[in-house]
Amino acid sequence: MEKLIEIKNLSVRFEEVVALKHVNLTIYRGEKIGIVGPNGAGKSTLLMAIKGLIDFEGEILYYGISPEEIGIVFQNPDVQLFMPTVFDDVAFGPLNQGLKREKVLSRVKKALSSTGLIGYEKRSPHHLSEGEKKKVSIATVFAMGPELYLLDEPLIGLDPASRLEIMKIICDMPKSVLIATHEIDLLPNLVDKVVVLNSGIVVADGGVDEILQDTDLLIKNKLYFEPGCREKKS
Amino acid sequence: MKHHFIDHYSSINSPIHSINVSVKLITSFILILSIVLLFSLETEKLLLCLVFLTLLIAISHIPAKYFLRNIIILLPFILLAGISILFQQGGEKIFSFGPLEIYRESFDRFITLIVRSIFSVSILQLLITTTPYSEILKALEKFRVxxxxxxxxxxxxxxxxxxxxxxxxxxxxxxxxxxxxxxxxxxxxxxxxxxxxxxxxxxxxxxxxRGFEGRIRTLNYTRYSQIDVAATLVTMIFMVLLWKS
Incomplete structure (x- = not known):
């Protein structure tokens, strides 16, 4: 497989807090990877470092792509969406890429159609439901035609129907995808490989089945819970 | 969270809403300029402005209550801005209370300023209420702001x-x-x-x-229709009537 990104000895520090510690990871072209870990594991930080949004120590080598060709969808859609209309928000990236008007229009149309948002063009993003906002967030990145998608908790806080819609969109993504999540149950439907991150350190990585069947590893990294108090009583 | 108090009436349908934003901006500017330059405290002019504004509000389908409420909110600021004129000395004294004295000429000037301001603010409010904010920004960009x-x-x-x-x-x-x-x-x-x-x-x-480097880029659409010609004509007629009355 062709290498897309190679992360060597990556460390990120926010003042006295170490968010990532000596992370090594290789992403191959066309690969779909799940980054799992408990809250505060460093998942979002890793995505932002790959996109080049934060300062880091170590090395990130890009093979045949540049950070501009990486699209990141933030966890909170209210952070991702800032333009007055859905159309303007989706067109924001392509316009910044310097594309011609016709190209921008076709990219926006394709992105909206891929995410089932045709007819939403004139709506205000901040008036949409959470599921719709999430879809618009993905469309904003989709329109830029990235080589690698970085999705930060794309399924969090959504109702089952919206989850299914977003999952379908992710499954249809033709390019490499990195999904940061702590919702491991849904991963077998989305990714081929899983990287377990805890306290900024890569604890394990491997095939999705191999990792998800390792109950000890999941419990140790707060990704699997013992039966709750109700079950214990019965 | 829902924010229906902002942009609430900008997406409804009315002849005013369907005027092209650029035309709406220019005609609003001309209307305000006409009021500032040509309005004086005469019955004909006052009636003309009142009738014109009432008609505009009526065809815009904006509830009069909502419109008036917003004007009332702005009224203290308008009064505050004009208060210094009220106490300028000179001419016939019409009121005095201790050191405070009000003269006829200053009073007339004050009332004219307040009425002018209310009419101008109303035009501006009509523009903002009947136009999505994003469209106003695009029009401003088009005018090389x-x-x-x-x-x-x-x-x-x-x-x-x-x-x-x-x-x-x-x-x-x-x-x-x-x-x-x-x-x-x-x-x-x-x-x-x-x-x-x-x-x-x-x-x-x-x-x-997403590639932001300090400038927000948007795509502009410019479509003109008969209503834009009508809006321009009505504005011109109002200006002439205000001038001649």
Missing amino acids: PSLIVSLLGFIYRYSFIIYDEFMRAKIAASSRGRLNLKVWSYIVSSTLLRSLERSRKIYLSMKA
């Missing part, structure tokens, strides 16, 4: 939602745990500011991630 100013206006609009959201979240969280006293209000305000700051930082990162 510096992109920094247009971007700033856009951010003020966007961030007003963020600040409102954060404020409401903090308020709901606080009120769910007890009564709101002055100390709690101060916490709500400070946490709103801190959270808004954090969110604006994240929004900036998100913009940077």
Whole structure:
């Protein structure tokens, strides 16, 4: 497989807090990877470092792509969406890429159609439901035609129907995808490989089945819970 | 959070709503200029402006109550701006209370200024209420208003939602745990500011991630129709009538 990104000895520090510690990871072209870990594991930080949004120590080598060709969808859609209309928000990236008007229009149309948002063009993003906002967030990145998608908790806080819609969109993504999540149950439907991150350190990585069947590893990294108090009583 | 108090009437259908934004901006500017330059405190002119404004509000389908409420909110600011004129000396004295003296000429000037301001603000309010904010920004960009100013206006609009959201979240969280006293209000305000700051930082990162380099680019559409010609004609007729009356 062709290498897309190679992360060597990556460390990120926010003042006295170490968010990532000596992370090594290789992403191959066309690969779909799940980054799992408990809250505060460093998942979002890793995505932002790959996109080049934060300062880091170590090395990130890009093979045949540049950070501009990486699209990141933030966890909170209210952070991702800032333009007055859905159309303007989706067109924001392509316009910044310097594309011609016709190209921008076709990219926006394709992105909206891929995410089932045709007819939403004139709506205000901040008036949409959470599921719709999430879809618009993905469309904003989709329109830029990235080589690698970085999705930060794309399924969090959504109702089952919206989850299914977003999952379908992710499954249809033709390019490499990195999904940061702590919702491991849904991963077998989305990714081929899983990287377990805890306290900024890569604890394990491997095939999705191999990792998800390792109950000890999941419990140790707060990704699997013992039966709750109700079950214990019965 | 829902923010229906902003842009609430901008997407309804009315002849005023369907006027091209650029035409609406220019005609609004001409109307305000006409009022500022040609209006004086005469019955004909006052009636003409009143009838014209009432007609505009009626065909815009904006509830008169909503319109008037917004004008009343702005009224203290208008009065405050004109108050210094009221106490200028000279001419026939019509009122005195201790050191305060009001003269006929100053009083007339004050009333003219207030009426002019109310009419101008009403035109401006009609423009803002009947036009989506994003369209106004695009029109400003088209008129070569510096992109920094247009971007700033856009951010003020966007961030007003963020600040409102954060404020409401903090308020709901606080009120769910007890009564709101002055100390709690101060916490709500400070946490709103801190959270808004954090969110604006994240929004900036998100913009940077999509290639933002200091200038917000949007696609403009320019479509003119017969209603735009009609709006321009009506504006011209009003201007001539105000001048001749």
